[in-house]
Amino acid sequence: MSILLHSRCLLAAGLAALAIITASTAQAATAEWRPQASETLVRLSGHLLDKSINQDFLGSALGQALAETDGELALTTQTLGDLKAAIARAEGDVRIDLRHQFLGEKREWLNLMSRRADMRRIRVETEVALYEDMLAELNRGNAAMMPARQELIVRQDAAAERLESSLAAVDNAVLHPIAVPQSRYQETYAENISAIEALAQAIEAHHMNPSAGAAGPLTRIEHIRAKMVEAEAQLAILDQEETMLGYMAKLVALDALALSEEALDAELADSDLPGRVGPAPMVELFID
């Protein structure tokens, strides 16, 4: 009788494994991450942007829940390994009991994996939404670059070029005839300009500046687009992983059915009840 109950429990465990995905979705939905495409975030270059987003995620409820699930998953994975090794060594009822535990742990592992996949999906989808907001923000900035503004910048560049090319001529014409020394502004400017160039070279060569000279709005947009493609790839992989988890859950259910059948067979084999009741074996008792 106890074996029968045991096998029923196993069957229930297998069936429960099939219902994992819907249950874990509800659990994952409770943890949230709501990053904002703030102006500061939009201004960050690729390297700092990734770190900032990752930092924000780790501090969120969703990030903490994911880290907690990862910890539980590591423990369950270890338990599964231990149980598998113990089953290989055990015999009889102990072995059946261990196999029962093994199935239960598998179910728990699937539950955790499914919850983890849901949380990762929420993270990736939130990231995609964040990148879309950031792109919209950057595109708004570019839209402000109207033809009139572009024309102004062209004129300003032309003015700067013309003025810088005429510096020596102007100094000769203005300063030399009246033998006046350069103004304090011009002296200091000339000194500072070489210092600024040295600093700019140092920034260019700095190891924390992998995209030196490429931190303009266009490269920021390109970086965000690349991150969106990366996120889409992660979603596709998550789809595959969820399919694998579905198959694993089905296998757990089938294993549970097989185990319950084995338990029933063992019970019937040990039973005192006759396997087949007919008159023929009794004939000898009636012949004297």
Next chain:
Amino acid sequence: MRAFTALIVAALVTIGSAASAGSLEILERERALVLETLLDPTLTPAERQESLATVRLRLVDLERMVVRDESLRGRNTPVVRRAFADYELTFLAHTSAEANTTLLDIWLARLGIGSEALAVARRGWR
């Protein structure tokens, strides 16, 4: 540590916009004073030359400051647009030095009045 990082990021974000915003307004004020000096009928030629010598140097500095002022770059306001629409008029000191002529000549030329035309002009009722 987090506060320190935020400080660095904030510094990186704000450093670029630390330039003076009023360079163009100061240049325009100085240029107006130069023109006033040029056209002041109470000054003798010597007084005018003396006064212009100092003001012209200041104008040269201011013109360079305006051209190098990053805060003006792409600032699509009527004042900035007008300033860069006419290089010769805005950067009067540089243009006059380039052309090896006087500030007044450049200014009048931009208004369509040459000094030769003025020389042959006669005073009278119209």
